[in-house]
Amino acid sequence: MERYSPQQIEKKWQQKWDAGQVYRTEMDEKRPKYYALEMFPYPSGNLHMGHVRNYSIGDVVARYRTMAGFNVLHPMGFDSFGMPAENAAIKHGVKPGDWTYANIDNMIRQQKDMGLSYDWDRKVLTCAPDYYKWTQWLFELFYKRGLAYKKEASVNWCDTCGTVLANEQVIDGKCWRCDSEVHKKDLSQWFLKITDYADRLLDDLDKLPGWPERVKTMQANWIGRSEGLEFNIEVPELGEKLPVYTTRPDTAYGITFVALAAEHPIIEKLVKDNPRAEEIKAFCEKARNQSEMERTSSESEKEGIFTGVYAVNPFNGNKVELWVTNYVLADYGTGAVMGVPSGDQRDWMFAKKYNLPIILTCQPKGVTLKLEDMNHAYDDKSGELVNSGEFTGMEMHAAMSAIMDKAEKEGFGQRKVNYRLRDWLISRQRYWGAPIPVIHCPHCGEVLVPEEELPVKLPENVSFDAGAVSPLAQCEEFVNCKCPQCGADARRETDTMDTFICSSWYFLRYADPHNDKLPFAKDKVNYWAPVDQYIGGIEHAILHLLYARFFVKVLHDAHLVDFDEPFKNLLTQGMVIKDGAKMSKSLGNVVSPEEIIEKYGADTARLFILFAAPVDRDLDWSEQGVEGSFRFLARVWRILDKFEDVVKGAPSAYDPETLTKDEKELRRVLHSTIKKVTEDVRDRFMFNTAISSLMELVNAFYAFAGKEVNPGLVRELASALIRMLAPFTPHIAEELWHNLGGEGSVHAQQWPGYDESALVQDEVEIVLQVNGKLRGRVTVPAGLDKEEMEKAALALPKAQEHTAGKEILKVICVPGKLVNIVVKG
């Protein structure tokens, strides 16, 4: 053999695998299925190291499962609608589609260079008409089920992107994509009713033991369920009942004012015949114009204006002032809040600023609080009630439910659950997305495009030089159409769908990617899905992963799929960083996968990225570390080269009983390595330690270099080593497999099993401790009982030395591990 030269072997095998369609997958009811999936990329044009890491992990999982006997689905596609294609069109005058498809071609080439085991026949492109046809079909399904609606709302608008955004896409008041400030705009927009599924999306997180805790916590926080009481406060002057929501009904006797959001509809009524009307209107105007950042920061100053109108606390009949404020949110709860300064810090600050009265309703048990000594609200969730009528003296939790009972019994309130989660705004005023399949008819109103007319295709000749208006809205031949119901001249909806819709169901399409009758056939989707192992970045913890769960639940309810969670197990990989920072063009610390593969080969790139850190932690890129990984592969190559003739001439079986002591030990290392690698890959996703134990095995093998070894053992070792390397470094494994006379592809081989009896050691080293401190070691026959162990340990000179003249209190024996002598004095 020549020396290890990846450039010569990798291309060769990639072509053979491609030609032999090695990774084609078909349904097979006889074998257990396994669906391994990496989050599909946006076709930016080039793979970055984050992709390389993602796909390397996924490829190990898929290849390991294949070897372990599963029928594995391992597909790849592209999330290929979205802004960058349109920006390229505006900037360089290329068509978004041309730009996108060219990028996809390049990225597929790079993915093939990595030697990934995808079934390319199942490739899914969300921008292809035969895909977005079904995205539109699913929109219509949602619409028919009452889960898609258009409404006028105050929405998030990004000027730079020229479109609205979902709440999930606003990060710290800024656009998730371009980082520019987001502001509110009143527009008529399409929403999906994800709030209908809030409870199930929250509760079913418990059905996902295979998800990282932090992702589940993030989703739970985002959904933000809270339980409380909604009750009516009378406003006698207006003859109105004003509903308010609280999670602290136990403090209801401490209401000293009522606060309204500046957008609250009752304000219109309030300002009629109100001497302060102009002032109030001006205040509301000012509050509404505050940026999202200012309004939602807990630091910003709480301001308000008294309306001159009073409200009545239904619990005790107290007459309290009604204020308009800048700190009550219009779209949470009822947009009106009871003000209890003694029990809520915000209300406290507000009351102090405007000199509103404060009534104490709760204090710690056995303590008497005095308002004049307090400098903040008492908002601990424990204590006893005071000044609370019939509830005075009651423990607060008991009081909470008693007070809610009272409100329900007397009919002015009821228990209520509220969510932080809002409906999903899916309209985008952009061109490069799936058109929303709706026609607006002057007579019939909103009409769905008939199913047989789908897809509503994107027109080709549109202009992108426009300002704020969507390119689709300017395309007359797209906009003008006939009403499918009455035939009248009508206008087509020009909004496209959020690309997160396209990615909310792509993993189901892989099960049946060429279906032209349905998004997917039921038997196929139920055979392959749900995804057994999903792998991707933590940045999708809320966005994509929440939306996809929502979609699957709706599809479940529509009887299109039998399962109601899309991803059984989730693995969130860490970032690839360099010099302590995320790789970015502006920092100039980007390492190009293409260059690394060219220089060291794909196997080295994959091995390093899997070895350098546990999968869920950030990984520091190190060129020297890459060198080390390359060295390891070259080392494997050389040792197998040395033993090539031995392996080829070896019998297929041998009797382990005939091995020498050293050979037996080598066999034990081999089998314990198989056990360790199997468990690390299958159960723990600890690829770094799996690889380190393969390195140890190779080190142990090197101790026999140049020596006479049982050929059967060498053959066993070489075969298992190559098969264990196959998921990590598929090319070198395939080459070595063939060099040593292996039949067929190494990737079609069975994963090596281990022999429990080979793991048993004749002798074990046990540790001697005195008072827990390590004092010596002794090698003893395996399987000694406690007394024998104790005897062997006590006989050691070290034991004598450290216990001399001291009283032995007791001796602890851990079989096969250690003896601890406890002494006094």
Place this chain on the structure above:
RNA sequence: GCCGGAGUGGCGGAAUUGGCAGACGCAGCAGACUCAAAAUCUGCCGUUGGCAACAACGUAUCGGUUCAAGUCCGAUCUUCGGCACCA
């Protein structure tokens, strides 16, 4: 503020159920090979003291439980991420 991670040599990291802290790799040092270098192979490699045997110390800090703690408990600090005027 609330919620969730993380903190171990010069560096990346290991220690899976409370049982030898630092596996494996990188960097470093030394030896072999070589005219020489590279490559390769072999050995050393937490800190302090000691020629050494060895001893003391050591997993962010302080305290606790235990024969035994990186691991469990309590408090604190640092750091990363999420949510945050959600009533």
